[in-house]
Amino acid sequence: MSEPAISCRGVGKIWAAGTERAHEALRGIDLKVDAGEFIVVLGPSGCGKSTLLYLIAGLEEPSAGEIMAHGVPVTGPAPDRSLIFQETSLFPWLSVWQNVSFGLSLRGTGKAEQREVARQVLFRTGLAETFDKRPHELSGGMRQRVAVARALAMRPKVLLMDEPFAALDVQTRAKMQGFLLDVWHESGASVIFVTHHIDEAMALADRVVVSTARPGRIKQIVGIDRPRPRDPFATEAVALRRKLTELLSAEVDRAFAEQENVAMA
């Protein structure tokens, strides 16, 4: 198990390179994610955090550097790296179980087996009663849980999550974090979770990767070695929250200043 689940070396991304709209989203990202590790990438909005996930997922190619998944270079999307989006991405024309088994159906798995796998996954994620429902009949939180279940059905080794709970209210979000931790424990997958929410990072992460404003670089990596579920009001938590807040707000200020400069120019 010495092989890291994901390793990024000098990864950079320039969008629309070579045109006048070119802008640099990421620069010089070096990151190793161990198998079963929970990484939270924390940074201001628009700092290229999502870009990093897209690159790791293989949906986009890096402009510089190299990404390896379990020692193999990433050249495209693969089912063992599942991406979960902020907005609901369930297919509205499929029922919940068909959504969950969508990946299997692409491989030509038989209908009966698809149903069986979907039933198991939904049962494990506490969603058994939604089996025959349609996405529009579910609440926002439930939909995101189904999205997680759909990712799990592919038995991913790495779960990539792009602010998956950002659209949910605070109470639902807290519940979802608990749900995610359970899922993560059980599946043994690595998680790379992107957020701009400090409390979320503190509740979830083994290591918090604080990224800078655009272009996104790694500013600091903060390890959190406390058992979960974590009390957000514990003494250590206050110090940690202060540290992360300071790191992040410096970058938010920088991002603001940059935007104002752009607006002036």
Next chain:
Amino acid sequence: MFLSDLTGQAKFFNTAQRWQVGVAASAGPSPAVAVLITILSSTMRVFAGLGLATIVSVSLGVAIRYVRLVEHLTLPTITLLAPVSPVAWLPVAIFIFGIGNGPAIFMVFVALFFHMILATITQIDGVNRNYINVARTMGAGKWQIYRRVILPAILPGLLVVLRFNLFGAWMVVLIAEATGVGFGLGQVIMMARNTFNPSLVFFTIVIIGLLGFGFDFLLRLVQRRILYWLPNRAAGLVDV
């Protein structure tokens, strides 16, 4: 009040119309059958044109978005021809197809094709990127993404486009028929015009209106059937 008046008039002029259509249809069927034949043939032209235009424009639209070469070969021509009024195609239709069903169907096709293909492309561009990305991370190939994601995702929009184009098809088919297809509702209207027969004009207008409404209603039912996954309101189907 105008409508109730109209039904009385229509009944009165029914005979004249049936008789004239009966002659035009040349087989000499009974008047009621003649009216039916007229309605059916116009309807058939509308649906033939609509069906052809739908199939061709959806498949070409997809091809344009999927294959660069197809886009470069066809899209400039299509955008150039899109603003041309279908009436301008009338002579072309007659050159190519002469007199009969051909030109009428061709006219309907031409009138709808350009709108539908541009609409298809817009619909494809509007598909939520997340849907496609989800499918890609699950290992879907290009064809699977098209069949399993893009097609269902654009279906609601396409059906709305189809509904609007159904009205368009009815408009165009009348123009085509008015200029010598032989028989059809458009021909009846022109004949009524030439014989100073306003009641017959209104009678035909009512028939066309009812047909249009009826088929729109049917299409809405179909839409509700196919788009089972949308809550009624979101599809914009309720009480339109």
